Amino acid sequence: MTIHRIWNLIARKLTGEASVEELQELDRHTEEDSKLQLDIDIIQALWESRPDEAEERDYLEATYILHLDRMQKLGIEPHNPDESESIKSEPGKPGLRKRIWLVSGMAGMLALTLGLWFFIQRDQPSPTNALANTNMPEQFELTTRKGVKSKFMLPDGSQVWLNAGSKLTYGRNFGKENREVVLTGEGFFDVQKNIEKPFIITTSSVQIKVLCTAFNVKAYPEDGNTETSLIRGSIELTIKNRPNDKIILSPNEKIIVENSASAPFEKTRTDAKKPVALTANTLISIKKLKINPLDSSVLETQWVENKLVFRDESFREIALRMERWYDVQIDIQDPTLEDERLSGIFTSETVTEALDALKESMSTPFRFNQADRKINIYR
Template structure:
């Protein structure tokens, strides 16, 4: 995906969450107005478009429908990208020429497995691989998966228990890295609005290639993770030693041990699979994103101090109010819940 395509992808994501600035709205409107039948779309393939379509549905209010797999015909491609621009979507559809029947057959074989905010989902892929999707995530794969190849594209977070097949390695594509697997269990976190993308290995072995350094092949060992920057970093994102943070800034990626709770030997990076929340010296701003996904709430910081607070905690069955009240014992802040929005101040 080119820098321009990544930019449009990011703006569409922010638009769906109603977080665009006036300048960003103007940029989106300019892009939309320039679309024509031959205009390049901001995605590398139909599978990526499927992921964004479902992601935007989740963000603009349709996310509460049950997670499902679906098939998207080619004639709906541009409409899928323009879904947040609801009022003008039919105009954009009119600009798109009718595709050839062969193209329809190819696109209709693409599959997407999604989860809305407030939910997780377990699924079995055609090759027998088990996947657990965290809230607000999408996994797509194209025709021939399990037969000629085993490649998927992930937006969000997922835990994989990959079926072994040495002749057909399992490959995961995210916005910041490609991961090659033979047979193993691991977690991948690749949300577009998170500061970092991560791959955490639980057992087996995986080979990670950062997109910023495709010639680099990093092989992880069990209980090890690789962290790549997704947004500009000024301070450590948490769960990362200072020396690893320096490596992240210097090399564009960092290796570190997964975070293990000494009380029960559970791994913080995969706690969500058991419906738990685990924070290890994480900034409140990053924790807020996870709370938004888990509880289908929007969190607004009303000052510049609260987002920088750091917390270490584990929660299992607490609701969002109980979670925030428990965090208040660690650092002073106040919050107010107004329907589906939480306002937090120091």
């Protein structure tokens, strides 16, 4: 019996190639040598280890969509009525790998990136209410405290759901002379049709003009950017200080504007074929909405249904959202934790339960303590 024979037998055992006699032979060796048995146990555990399937699945979902896309171009798409509409990507875009990378890198499975990132020169700082100070001598103010969400009916019949810690103001003439509101925070709007008076929403960094539509605007001052997600209809968006540049958004798209965007557009969405690095660093991107494949609900508006949903977001972003959701203050004491990306849904969980759940899914576990409404997170 040579040493080599033992490895040979182990290999055959693991692969199922060993005969009954060979298995017995290996058993005799391990009875004599307990260290050998330990080695075999470890090798077996390694042999049976499998990759993280959830992680693989996201990547495969995205890959499969692109695969179907290639098939469709050849006119041989297998039938798939429910998915193909919402996630069709534009023809003639970069190769399979590049697009997959964008998909998996940015948002996980269904957030197909349409327009690519392009960069716009950052201008001098400007007053945050540059667009906001329209003529509103007598103002009405709708507010929600942290931890609270509310639905309001506006005088023109439009409905607005305000997420926690948000404020919507409008003037006395709202619905009569104009339909203009100013939003801080996050709101979901279902706007009544009125062709004469477009509904205009102003935030610190963008202005959105709509006729009749349903859409979500997320414009918390403490977030790095403003997100506008369109569910149906169409809207026209202008970025602060650039009234001449209009971006038309189509249903199931969202536009993300970095909160200090102000320089003129150098590129429009349609001709932005690849990332264009201009002189500085204000980012704008247009993406597909994240649609839950199970019930085709849109993740961006789940908060309306009292769900805190995040998909592939950094712990830092999630902590910010939890602060508003639960009306707490969360301090992440260890910066190494901040960039970990997570996905999840919270509905009825308390903040402690939510943190316990997050703790479990982080690759580097953390500890936290809570004093009153203040929560500290440590490694």
